[in-house]
Amino acid sequence: MMNENVEQHNAHGGFPWKHVIGLILSLALTLIALWIVVSYSFSTTFTLASIIILAIFQALIQLLFFMHLNESKSRVWQIIAIGFGFFTAATVVVGSLWIMAYSL
Amino acid sequence: MIADIKAFLSDFLVLGDPLIYGADISIVLSMVAIVFVLSYFKKWKWLWKEWLTTIDAKKIGIMYIIAALLMLFRGGIDALLMRSQITFPNEGFLDSQHYNEIFTTHGTIMILFMAMPFIVGMMNVAVPLQIGARDVAFPYLNALSFWLFFVGAMLFNLSFVIGGSPDAGWTSYTPLAGAKLDPGPGENYYLIGLQLAGIGTLATGVNFMATILKMRAPGMTLFKMPMFTWSSLITSLIIVFAFPVLTVALALLTIDRLFGAHFFTIASGGSPMMWANLFWIWGHPEVYIVILPAFGIFSEVISTFSHKKLFGYKAMVWSMVLISALSFVVWLHHFFTMGNTAAVNSVFSISTMAIAIPTGVKIFNWLFTLNKGRIEFSTAMLWALAFIPNFLIGGLTGVMLAIAPADYQYHNSYFLVAHFHSVLIGGTVFGMFAALHYWWPKMFGHVLNEKLGKISFWIFMVSFNICFLPMYFVGLMGMTRRMYTYPEGLGWMPLNVVITIGAFGMGIGFIVMVYNIYWSARYGKRDKTGDPWGGRTLEWATTSPAVEYNFAHIPKVETADAFLHMKEKGTTGQISKAPFKPIHMPNNSGKPFIQAWLMFFAGFGLVFEWYWLAIPAAAATMLVMAFRSFEYHDHHYIPVEEIERTESATGRLN
Numbered sequence: 001m002m003n004e005n006v007e008q009h010n011a012h013g014g015f016p017w018k019h020v021i022g023l024i025l026s027l028a029l030t031l032i033a034l035w036i037v038v039s040y041s042f043s044t045t046f047t048l049a050s051i052i053i054l055a056i057f058q059a060l061i062q063l064l065f066f067m068h069l070n071e072s073k074s075r076v077w078q079i080i081a082i083g084f085g086f087f088t089a090a091t092v093v094v095g096s097l098w099i100m101a102y103s104l
Numbered sequence: 105m106i107a108d109i110k111a112f113l114s115d116f117l118v119l120g121d122p123l124i125y126g127a128d129i130s131i132v133l134s135m136v137a138i139v140f141v142l143s144y145f146k147k148w149k150w151l152w153k154e155w156l157t158t159i160d161a162k163k164i165g166i167m168y169i170i171a172a173l174l175m176l177f178r179g180g181i182d183a184l185l186m187r188s189q190i191t192f193p194n195e196g197f198l199d200s201q202h203y204n205e206i207f208t209t210h211g212t213i214m215i216l217f218m219a220m221p222f223i224v225g226m227m228n229v230a231v232p233l234q235i236g237a238r239d240v241a242f243p244y245l246n247a248l249s250f251w252l253f254f255v256g257a258m259l260f261n262l263s264f265v266i267g268g269s270p271d272a273g274w275t276s277y278t279p280l281a282g283a284k285l286d287p288g289p290g291e292n293y294y295l296i297g298l299q300l301a302g303i304g305t306l307a308t309g310v311n312f313m314a315t316i317l318k319m320r321a322p323g324m325t326l327f328k329m330p331m332f333t334w335s336s337l338i339t340s341l342i343i344v345f346a347f348p349v350l351t352v353a354l355a356l357l358t359i360d361r362l363f364g365a366h367f368f369t370i371a372s373g374g375s376p377m378m379w380a381n382l383f384w385i386w387g388h389p390e391v392y393i394v395i396l397p398a399f400g401i402f403s404e405v406i407s408t409f410s411h412k413k414l415f416g417y418k419a420m421v422w423s424m425v426l427i428s429a430l431s432f433v434v435w436l437h438h439f440f441t442m443g444n445t446a447a448v449n450s451v452f453s454i455s456t457m458a459i460a461i462p463t464g465v466k467i468f469n470w471l472f473t474l475n476k477g478r479i480e481f482s483t484a485m486l487w488a489l490a491f492i493p494n495f496l497i498g499g500l501t502g503v504m505l506a507i508a509p510a511d512y513q514y515h516n517s518y519f520l521v522a523h524f525h526s527v528l529i530g531g532t533v534f535g536m537f538a539a540l541h542y543w544w545p546k547m548f549g550h551v552l553n554e555k556l557g558k559i560s561f562w563i564f565m566v567s568f569n570i571c572f573l574p575m576y577f578v579g580l581m582g583m584t585r586r587m588y589t590y591p592e593g594l595g596w597m598p599l600n601v602v603i604t605i606g607a608f609g610m611g612i613g614f615i616v617m618v619y620n621i622y623w624s625a626r627y628g629k630r631d632k633t634g635d636p637w638g639g640r641t642l643e644w645a646t647t648s649p650a651v652e653y654n655f656a657h658i659p660k661v662e663t664a665d666a667f668l669h670m671k672e673k674g675t676t677g678q679i680s681k682a683p684f685k686p687i688h689m690p691n692n693s694g695k696p697f698i699q700a701w702l703m704f705f706a707g708f709g710l711v712f713e714w715y716w717l718a719i720p721a722a723a724a725t726m727l728v729m730a731f732r733s734f735e736y737h738d739h740h741y742i743p744v745e746e747i748e749r750t751e752s753a754t755g756r757l758n
Contacts, residue, residue, distance in 0.1 A: 077317060084341065084345060084429075085345065087429070087432070088345045088346075088432050091432050091433055092349065092385055092432075095385075095433070095435075095436075096378075096381050096382075096385075098448060099381055099436055099444055099448055100375065100377065100378065100381065101445075102443065102444060102445055
């Protein structure tokens with residue numbers, strides 16, 4: 001088992017380009033989504049589809065640029081955590097749609 | 105001009121109720137007293153250096169627990185006020201509005217500002233020690249978590265003297281909690297207070313997951329971890345996946361109320377039912393967040409005081425894993441009667457009953473741990489033993505409530521109220537009291553008095569049953585929750601009198617416990633060994649209270665019950681054995697405290713829709729975070745000489 005009690009170093013390696021690019025990309029995606037909704041220039045179907053696609057890209061950017069998705073040596077916790085994340089997200093979305101179906 | 109000020113103050117301050125004036129006076133008096141004592145004894149610097157800026161998990165844990173006890177007092181007073189009103193329903197002690205406010209604050213405070221900090225406090229106190237670590241993975245974030253919880257709780261508590269309390273129930277259901285039916289700052293306090301505390305809790309979840317997965321002592325594989333650590337890991341996992349739903353739901357309702365959106369109003373295509381749905385997607389996992397750590401504590405306490413290995417370790421772990429997954433698929437049982445289809449109700453009814461299976465497995469494991477054990481009836485053990493039957497009553501009535509057709513009869517009645525108090529008090533509160541007596545020496549270096557402890561236990565436990573067993577019956581007789589008055593002749597009065605006697609009895613039990621804390625601090629037996637109970641896990645391997653760095657040498661773990669194994673092998677001295685190496689520790693910081701209070705002012709601005717306050721305070725918060733990003737000197741090394749001095753002062757140096 002890796003023991004981080006013994007050694008803990010703050011790595012200060014250069015300018016954090018990755019974070020800056022991630023920040024710009026995530027801001028851009030947010031603004032595009034906002035513009036699509038607020039401008040009212042598209043059909044409802046297109047609006048919904050495009051903001052869902054943008055949301056998926058947003059999630060990927062968060063995972064890759066900020067959450068160190070591909071930096072760990074042992075992948076097993078990431079797989080478990082992401083698996084559980086998918087489980088809860090699917091439960092919340094599918095469950096809510098099913099529960100609220102009678103009133104929609 | 106003066107008329108304007110008068111008009112403003114009459115809205116800003118809550119006027120006209122003698123109870124509130126009494127509270128105003130006592131708040132002012134206690135603040136003056138605190139300032140006077142701190143100044144008279146010249147303790148301001150001590151307070152700042154030792155407590156407000158600390159990022160030591162042990163001290164943060166103690167602050168969480170103090171806050172939780174204060175909130176238990178506040179929530180308890182709310183409960184007694186409600187009981188007094190219900191016992192004499194037509195005497196006009198509380199009017200309906202005041203009663204609504206009190207049941208709202210009682211529920212919110214007990215769950216969010218009592219149970220949660222109690223649990224997180226125990227995690228801070230015990231988890232790093234149990235896994236042989238020197239602190240949590242992110243100590244600075246840990247301090248920020250605490251202060252965010254604290255300012256959230258303070259903001260929420262401010263409501264009853266400034267602006268008025270929230271009054272739509274702790275579930276804050278729309279449309280009742282929407283801007284149209286409930287204007288004014290009350291519900292805003294609820295939304296913003298919970299938001300601040302919730303962000304803190306979310307960070308705690310991340311922190312403890314990382315701590316437990318990454319900072320265990322060498323040799324401690326996952327299946328050699330103490331059971332409380334396991335329960336904290338599972339709890340952290342549930343926090344990380346459940347709390348974002350609350351964050352989003354609160355934000356949406358805040359946007360509805362402050363900026364006129366329609367997420368939860370019918371008007372422009374929103375849905376009030378969606379609030380109930382989102383609230384319980386968080387709310388049901390939340391009840392497992394508050395019960396699983398208690399399960400972990402009972403496992404530790406029962407094993408220690410039976411002087412036996414925990415029965416069915418792996419079954420315990422896997423049942424917790426199963427509970428964590430199931431906790432996300434049962435939320436609809438909180439609104440069976442909302443009008444869903446039969447298929448929806450059936451599925452959630454069955455998934456709810458399924459939770460009884462892993463929970464039952466755990467109950468049997470505790471019973472088999474007791475079987476043929478050498479049982480020692482310490483106060484902590486009494487709380488753990490009382491938990492089993494009392495929680496079982498709550499659990500079984502829970503299965504009754506899970507039957508969707510029958511729930512149409514029970515729902516919103518005192519039967520339900522009795523059920524969730526049985527599980528929350530019989531489970532969480534008993535668990536926290538057990539933990540308080542069990543880990544008190546580890547926190548403060550002296551044990552709590554056993555005799556006073558047992559007196560408070562018996563008074564509280566018996567009163568608890570006097571209070572909540574009749575409540576099931578008065579519920580079956582048709583009394584619904586949240587009613588502030590009822591006519592004569594329904595036959596509810598005698599049972600309500602009994603319930604109220606029980607409620608005041610629990611208050612007396614709590615007072616005895618507080619007196620025990622005072623008595624033991626002055627005269628209690630000092631714990632020189634660090635191991636007052638014959639402990640089995642690593643927190644007992646170090647001194648009581650633990651030194652700043654927890655362990656001079658990180659212990660090497662070979663088995664579960666690691667400290668017991670070390671005692672059997674005679675290797676307990678290894679932890680304090682010279683030569684030492686310098687120990688790397690994080691620096692204290694005042695930034696979490698400052699940032700949290702800036703967020704408090706931003707929150708206060710949002711509550712009153714004073715954007716001239718909210719916007720600058722939010723900007724200042726960002727500024728503190730930016731400063732923190734450029735802080736490079738955030739750690740130090742404790743030199744060998746200082747470790748030697750500390751270790752020889754504890755008498756352990758060999």
